[in-house]
Amino acid sequence: MNARLGWLLVWLPLGMVWGCSSETEQLAPGTVRTLTAIDMSKSYKIVSVHSGKALDVENGSSSDGANVHQWGYDSQTSAQWTFEGQGDTYAIRNVASGKVLEVVNGGSNNGDNVQQWTYQDQSQAQWLLEEVENKRGSLKTGDD
Helix, strand or coil: CCCCCCEEEEECHHHCCECCCCCCCECCCCCCCCCCCCCCCCCEEEEECCCCCEEEEHHHCCCCCCEEEEECCCCCHHHCEEEEEECCEEEEEECCCCCEEEEHHHCCCCCCCEEEECCCCCHHHCEEEEECCCCCEEEEECCC
16 A cells, blocks of 8 residues: 655755755745655655644654654754665654654554654665655655
C-alpha cells in the first residue's frame, strides 16, 4: 500500500523560507516550492498540507519513544529535521535530539503512531520521498 501522509517539506536556513529544491533561489516568506531534491546538508521543517503545522517532537524531548506530533512552528529545533540517504530511502533525524523518525514497534497499520528513536538501521525508520499528483512532497516508510 502506498499510504501518503500529506506532509510538505520546507527548508528554513537562518529563519528564511526557501524552496525545497536543489536550487538556491530565494522565495518570498511563506512561499513553498515543489519538492524536487533533498539536500542532505540542510535542515528542513515538515509541514502538514492540511493544518500548516510542523512535525515536532513533543515537549522537545530527547528520549527514545518521545511522541512526534504536529505543532505550530516558531524555529524550535525540535521541529527541524535532516535527511540521511540510504539508497532510495532516508532516515529523518531530529536536529534537537539526534533521534530518527520511526513507526512505533514497526507497525504497518493505518493509525500506527510515529515517534523518535535512536537509529538502528531498521525499516520502520527508513522513509521514501515521493512526488504526489498535487506536486507536493510526501513521506512513507520503506515497507509501504
